[in-house]
Amino acid sequence: MSALDIIGDDLKTELPSGETVRFAHLDYAASAPCAEAAAQAVAELLPRYGSVHRGTGVRSQTSTVAYEVARDVVAEFAGARPGDQVIFTRNTTDALNLLARALPPGTTTILFDGEHHANLLPWPNPLRLAAPPTPEAAVAALEAALAEVDGPAVLTVTGARNVTGEVWPVRELAEVAHAYGVRVIVDAAQLAPHHPVSLGELGADYLAFSGHKLYAPFGAGVLVGRSDWLDAAAPYLLGGGASATVGDRTGELTWADGPARHEGGTPNLLGAAALAAVCAALLIADRDALHRHEQELLARLREGLRDVPQAREVSLFGPDHPRVGIVSLALPGHDPAEVARRLGREHGIGVRAGQFCAHPLVRRLLSTENSESCGTAGTGLLRASFGLGSTTEEIDRFVTALAAVLRN
Structure with missing residues (x-):
């Protein structure tokens, strides 16, 4: 297997008819399957696994090197600059909550109300802007908001929407923000799997x-x-590792500097190594070829859906705006959760239904549908998402199966 092959891509599932089919996983936006590089990194490290930092034995020494090498690889993947920190967390939500607690007191956080909840809920002093109809409107709304903000501020924005897959004009927004002396935070949870990400770019x-x-x-x-x-900022997690010295009396302590300050407790070495292994594989992969394949699948899916009139693709910026491998559908007159359940049970296809932890955005998207024919606004959307390992066969199966379920 190659480093970016998918573990379990031959998974089979049995249908009610008794037929066994290859499972079609089209729920990458929730959790992508495991790449061979990640599994191999964990397998290689397990025999030598130990607690990182300060230990003198071979397990600790080996694990410490693996952990810090992982940090360096992730730094390269993200285009980290001299002086930037790489802090390992549990996930994007954890990372954004950490940063929200580190903002200087009184900082206003500017964000659009189409954000995933991970980038909508943690911030102090939020200034929420309405989800814009065009990229140009997003930039204009930001500039108007910054002109009215009194005091320090930050902008936090998603690189690619988890609902529509649309790529946001991060660079243009950043240029406006920096003109006002405002820092920019990017939630790259959906962008990084599909596009190279670089702080500088x-x-x-x-x-x-x-x-x-x-x-x-x-x-x-x-x-x-x-x-x-x-x-x-005060440490995100108080405990061992985050503390440099602890005295005999309450309050007699000093905190570590650098990433250790916010990585209290024993870190997730295996998770860091796995993440770095995929980052390393992507750094040497032909990202243009991967992008072309994904865009071919996206075009095939959208073309096929034109023959399924009961399903309507939703978007903020219109059908021609660049997007990653995510498509969400309004299903007038149908319950998306029931459709998703039947796709899984009757056709061996895994998708997702609901509001995808982006409730304000989904409500806004549904409100743009014809209210007379789309009376199921409270039920959310149906989402198909894909990436490495996805095939044209899976896309075609989904379109055919969706049409069949909606007819019935």
């Missing part, structure tokens, strides 16, 4: 993403970015 000051979206489902995520706020 995005114009971002901070970047967060998850291993379980990036083919490394071993419980690790990462926050990469400028160190000054992170070094000035």
Whole structure:
């Protein structure tokens, strides 16, 4: 197997008819399957696994090297600059919550109300802007908001929407934000699996993403970015590792600097190693070829859905805007949860239904549908998402099966 082959891509499932078919996993946006690189990294490390830092035995020494090498690989993958920190977390949600607690007091957080809840809920002093109809409207709304903000502020924005797959104009937004002296935080959970991500190219000051979206489902995520706020903030997790010295009296302590300050407790070494292994594989992969294949699948899916009139693709920026391998559908007159259940049970296809932890955005998207024919706004959407290992056969099966379920 190659490093980016998918573990379990031959998984079979039995249908009610008794027929056994290859399972079609089209729920990558929730959790991507495991890549061979991640599984191999864990398998190779397990015989030498130990607690990182400060140990003198071979297990600890080996594990410490593996952990810090993983940090360096992730830094390269994210385009970290001199002085940037790479902090391992549990996932994107954890990373963004960590950074939210590190903001200087009184900072206003500017964000759009179409954000995933992980990037909508943690921030102090939020200024929520309405989800815009065009990228240009997003930039204009940000500039208007910044002109009215009094005091320090940050912008936090998703690189690619988990509902529509649309790629956001992060660079353009960052240029406006930086003109006002405002830092930029990018939730790259959906962007990193599909596009190269670089702090410099995005114009971002901070970047967060998850291993379980990036083919490394071993419980690790990462926050990469400028160190000054992170070094000035109280530790995210109080405990061993985060503390440099602890005195005999309450309050007699000093905290560590650098990533250790926010990585209290024994870190997830295996998760970090798995995440770094996939990052390393992607760094040397032909990302253009991977992108072309994904876009071919996306075009095939959208073309096939034109023959399924009961299913309507939703978007903010319109059908021609660039997007990753995510398509969400309004199903007028149908319950998306029931449709998803039948796709899984009767056709061996895994998709997702609901509001995808982006309730304001889904409500907005559903409200743009014809209210007379789309009276199921409270039931959410149906989402198909794909990536490495996805095939045209899976796309075609989904379109055929969806049409059959909706007819019945």
